[in-house]
Amino acid sequence: MISKKYMPAVAVVMVLLLSYLVSGSDISQRDSQGPKIDCQECHICDVPTGRRPCLKTCPRTAMVHQAVKHDLSEAPDSMLLDELVDEYQAVHFNHKLHAEMAEMGGDCVTCHHYSPKGHIPPCKECHGGEENPNNLNQPTLKGAYHRQCLSCHREWSHDTKCVVCHIPAAGTTIADHPPDSTDIMGISHPVITEPVKKVYHTPYEPGEIVTFQHKEHIDLFGFRCVDCHRKENCSYCHDIQRPATTSKTQEEVHAICNDCHIDDECSKCHDVKERPGFSHNTTGWPLNRYHNTLDCWACHPTGKRISKLSKMCASCHAGWSQENFKHAVTGLRLDEVHSEMDCSDCHTDNQYDEDPVCSDCHDDDRTAESAPPGMKIKHPGTQSSR
Amino acid sequence: MSLGRRDFLGLAAASSVTLLAGKSLANEQQLPKECKDACAVLVDTAVCIGCRKCEWACNRQHNLSNQDMAAFDDKTIFKIQRRPDDKAYTVVNEFRDPSNPEKPYYTKVQCMHCLDPACVSACIVGALEKLPNGPVVYDAWKCIGCRYCIVACPFQIPAYEYDNALTPQVRKCTFCTERNLAEGNVPACVEACPNEALTFGTRDDLIGLAHARIKAYPDRYVDHVYGEHEVGGTSWMYLAPADFKNTELPELPPDRIPPNTENIQHAVFKWFVPPLALYGLLGLIMASKPDKENEQEAEK
Numbered sequence: 133m134i135s136k137k138y139m140p141a142v143a144v145v146m147v148l149l150l151s152y153l154v155s156g157s158d159i160s161q162r163d164s165q166g167p168k169i170d171c172q173e174c175h176i177c178d179v180p181t182g183r184r185p186c187l188k189t190c191p192r193t194a195m196v197h198q199a200v201k202h203d204l205s206e207a208p209d210s211m212l213l214d215e216l217v218d219e220y221q222a223v224h225f226n227h228k229l230h231a232e233m234a235e236m237g238g239d240c241v242t243c244h245h246y247s248p249k250g251h252i253p254p255c256k257e258c259h260g261g262e263e264n265p266n267n268l269n270q271p272t273l274k275g276a277y278h279r280q281c282l283s284c285h286r287e288w289s290h291d292t293k294c295v296v297c298h299i300p301a302a303g304t305t306i307a308d309h310p311p312d313s314t315d316i317m318g319i320s321h322p323v324i325t326e327p328v329k330k331v332y333h334t335p336y337e338p339g340e341i342v343t344f345q346h347k348e349h350i351d352l353f354g355f356r357c358v359d360c361h362r363k364e365n366c367s368y369c370h371d372i373q374r375p376a377t378t379s380k381t382q383e384e385v386h387a388i389c390n391d392c393h394i395d396d397e398c399s400k401c402h403d404v405k406e407r408p409g410f411s412h413n414t415t416g417w418p419l420n421r422y423h424n425t426l427d428c429w430a431c432h433p434t435g436k437r438i439s440k441l442s443k444m445c446a447s448c449h450a451g452w453s454q455e456n457f458k459h460a461v462t463g464l465r466l467d468e469v470h471s472e473m474d475c476s477d478c479h480t481d482n483q484y485d486e487d488p489v490c491s492d493c494h495d496d497d498r499t500a501e502s503a504p505p506g507m508k509i510k511h512p513g514t515q516s517s518r
Numbered sequence: 519m520s521l522g523r524r525d526f527l528g529l530a531a532a533s534s535v536t537l538l539a540g541k542s543l544a545n546e547q548q549l550p551k552e553c554k555d556a557c558a559v560l561v562d563t564a565v566c567i568g569c570r571k572c573e574w575a576c577n578r579q580h581n582l583s584n585q586d587m588a589a590f591d592d593k594t595i596f597k598i599q600r601r602p603d604d605k606a607y608t609v610v611n612e613f614r615d616p617s618n619p620e621k622p623y624y625t626k627v628q629c630m631h632c633l634d635p636a637c638v639s640a641c642i643v644g645a646l647e648k649l650p651n652g653p654v655v656y657d658a659w660k661c662i663g664c665r666y667c668i669v670a671c672p673f674q675i676p677a678y679e680y681d682n683a684l685t686p687q688v689r690k691c692t693f694c695t696e697r698n699l700a701e702g703n704v705p706a707c708v709e710a711c712p713n714e715a716l717t718f719g720t721r722d723d724l725i726g727l728a729h730a731r732i733k734a735y736p737d738r739y740v741d742h743v744y745g746e747h748e749v750g751g752t753s754w755m756y757l758a759p760a761d762f763k764n765t766e767l768p769e770l771p772p773d774r775i776p777p778n779t780e781n782i783q784h785a786v787f788k789w790f791v792p793p794l795a796l797y798g799l800l801g802l803i804m805a806s807k808p809d810k811e812n813e814q815e816a817e818k
Contacts, residue, residue, distance in 0.1 A: 268717055268719045268723055268724070268727050269727060269730065271714045272714065274712065274714070275711075275712070275713060275714030278567075278712040278713045278714075279565060279713050279714070282567045282569075282712070282713060283567075286567045286568075286569075287621070290593060291591075291593075292567050292568065292569035292570075292591070292593075293591045294712075
């Protein structure tokens with residue numbers, strides 16, 4: 133079919149083809165190690181170049197969701213933004229203070245809309261220099277800085293004067309200088325104290341008082357602040373013009389609670405008097421010192437709803453048997469005689485939550501309380517208030 | 519201001535030649551804006567912070583009376599709604615979304631530089647002209663002061679210098695044509711905007727950008743690019759966080775305005791048919807009518 137004189141050419145083509153395939157597989161291997169981002173997530177065109185990157189609108193939502201929460205200790209306490217030193221003195225940006233405040237209003241991603249693992253890119257890594265005519269989608273560094281700062285600052289200071297952040301450099305002419313912004317260096321946001329409970333007086337007549345166990349909701353359900361305190365940005369606390377009380381509709385008041393309590397009766401929260409916090413004692417199962425250390429979900433693994441569990445030890449401790457069970461964990465180390473007996477000799481029908489029966493062997497009216505079958509061990513905190 | 523279309527095109531051609539010559543030396547980042555087709559501006563009112571630096575920059579560019587920057591820090595001015603006039607070609611007004619009244623947003627208004635401008639159609643002497651690259655420009659030398667443009671504008675933008683008794687002019691946003699947009703300059707207001715709420719570029723690019731922003735942030739914007747279709751399209755377009763009914767931008771149909779009158783007025787003289795028909799008809803009537811005087815004379 134192929135004459136012999138073409139054979140070298142065919143061989144060369146085959147080698148080239150093979151090397152292409154091999155190098156192609158190399159690339160795919162290399163890609164699979166890095167973050168899996170499709171080119172099309174950022175670029176509109178198939179072949180982006182340095183001159184025509186044809187980037188999509190920034191921030192790219194697909195990346196925002198990949199953002200990683202970094203620890204505050206990774207970041208500097210304050211920064212100097214000194215790109216315009218000829219016109220203005222450098223802007224002192226107190227990163228620590230802002231980061232502490234941001235925790236309530238959307239976290240690091242409020243500003244760091246693109247924060248991949250590892251290196252945290254500074255604004256100017258993407259938003260650089262003069263506006264590129266081929267990339268209208270991305271604000272320049274000037275726009276990026278101003279948007280980040282002013283989107284909050286104008287909300288609570290209601291001021292957009294340049295001198296709020298910028299101090300003019302010597303020889304420039306902006307008249308009124310603000311106080312030296314270095315005096316805010318090193319200042320921390322005061323610690324936001326979490327209340328144990330909040331008592332609300334409502335217009336609902338059958339039960340005017342709602343006791344919201346704030347600490348309990350955090351401890352029991354592991355809520356983060358922002359889970360309930362939504363849209364509480366800086367201006368929520370700092371707005372000088374914000375009216376002290378804002379009237380909310382009935383729907384708005386109940387909205388956050390209804391995320392979980394949508395199916396509950398009014399009386400679940402509304403009462404005529406203030407309610408105490410939750411105690412496990414009220415459930416008929418006071419927690420001992422072992423159970424007390426457990427997370428709620430270790431025993432109640434059914435999600436948001438706490439379901440009633442069987443009191444049978446074996447419902448959780450499936451591996452316990454006559455041979456391996458150490459009675460001392462119950463607060464009573466059995467004496468030699470009793471430790472030889474079967475569990476069911478005292479605990480009839482394996483009912484371990486009920487008092488053990490002594491009358492099968494002992495004729496006197498003794499009970500496990502009056503004549504313990506061994507030595508009682510005092511454990512601190514056996515009775516739980518949880 | 520009195521730059522004619524020919525002069526402008528000539529200048530644009532000359533500047534592009536110089537640019538091409540200098541291109542090889544220029545850095546990639548310093549390339550001029552490719553905005554030869556149809557320049558436009560997208561106003562993102564969700565990003566605007568109401569600092570009024572655009573007003574200040576406009577006044578300085580056009581040498582208008584108020585150029586004191588400190589005067590533009592005054593936020594109490596938002597209590598009243600202002601309109602552009604002969605002493606301010608652009609103004610920023612504050613609006614509140616009824617569903618989120620605590621957070622105001624701001625809308626900058628100026629000449630929209632319509633694609634098919636009613637003012638140009640209404641001008642009987644051709645003093646207003648739509649340049650192919652976007653701006654609607656005014657030539658004071660041709661203007662006879664009839665102010666038809668003021669009546670015709672659906673956005674009520676052109677203003678008249680009523681306090682100037684001898685040489686009054688129609689005043690409106692010039693799209694900073696004097697800054698030579700073809701050379702890579704941007705309008706003064708766009709340059710001044712600290713938040714880059716104003717984006718300058720070709721109209722097609724900006725429409726794409728606007729829809730991309732709406733898609734990326736459906737919570738932040740209403741799905742409407744004002745000016746994309748209104749009165750046949752405008753060179754200035756807007757994105758807003760709430761319905762445009764809240765703002766002073768009027769609700770307008772997508773139909774171009776000039777055809778309303780041009781269809782009638784131009785049709786009257788098309789091919790000269792209606793005048794010829796009218797005079798022909800009159801001639802026929804005259805010819806068909808018996809000449810009574812002549813007849814009477816003949817009878818005599």
